[in-house]
Amino acid sequence: MRLLAALHEDNRQLLAKLAVVVVLMFGFSYSLVYFYDAICKALGINVLSLSEKQTLLADRGLANGNGQVDYSREITVEFDANARGPWDFKPEVRHRTVHPGELVQVMYEFRNKQDRTMAAQAIPSYAPMQASAHFNKLECFCFREYTLNPGESKQWPVAFVIDPKLPRDVKTITLSYTFFEVAGKGGVKLGEAPKRAGAAL
Incomplete structure (x- = not known):
């Protein structure tokens, strides 16, 4: 028992x-x-799954409202980089041919050539001006300020979609960034993930 x-x-x-x-x-x-x-977040990794990308595009009413790419049109997007200070700042490619509604990602490279830490930010502009309303950035380093240590080099993506409502006579869009020092500000570490936004700035 x-x-x-x-x-x-x-x-x-x-x-x-x-x-x-x-x-x-x-x-x-x-x-x-x-x-x-x-x-x-710590490593600066920002990955959207295919379903998240499709949801994000659908929420913004892009790609003819149904997530489809318009393969009947081709648009050349030119990438320009201007540095207002002691930076190396350039895109990985100078241009890409894309279709309206297509999700595109391009990397930009930053390098602080000075022996001191600097805070900086990039400001975008578009040509022709009418393209800015149809150039939708889903991810961009231009949404934040960043701090680069002396000699530090980083890469960061720009992810965008061109709205199919872009006038058909626009065949080429130039996306230009000016990267300049922000005096008296600490910014954020370049390894941190920037905010996502759907609208072009």
Whole structure:
């Protein structure tokens, strides 16, 4: 009888331990989402899944309102970079041929050539001016100020979609950035993820 009671007690203890393990495993798997998000923010990783991209485009009513790319049109987007200060600042490519409604990403490179830390920001402009209303940036380093350490070099993306409502006579768009020092401001570390915005600035 005592042996049977001891066996039942052992089973209860084992069951309790297994229940604790299950709860801990569930808690760990649940916390992984936040842990992953924190790592992405710390490392400057900002990844949109295909479904998130499609949702974002649909929410903005782009690509003819149904997420479709207009393959009947081609638009040349030229990328220009101007530095108002001791920077190396350039796009990875000088131009891309894109279709309206197509999600495009282009990298820009920054390098602080001085021996001191500087805060800076990029300001975009467009040519022709009428294109600015149809040039939708989903992600852009121009949304924030940044701090670059002496000699620091970083790359950051611009992700955009051209609205199919762009007038058909516009065949070329120039996206130009001017990168300049912000006096008296600390900015944010260039490794931090910038804000996303749907509208062109």
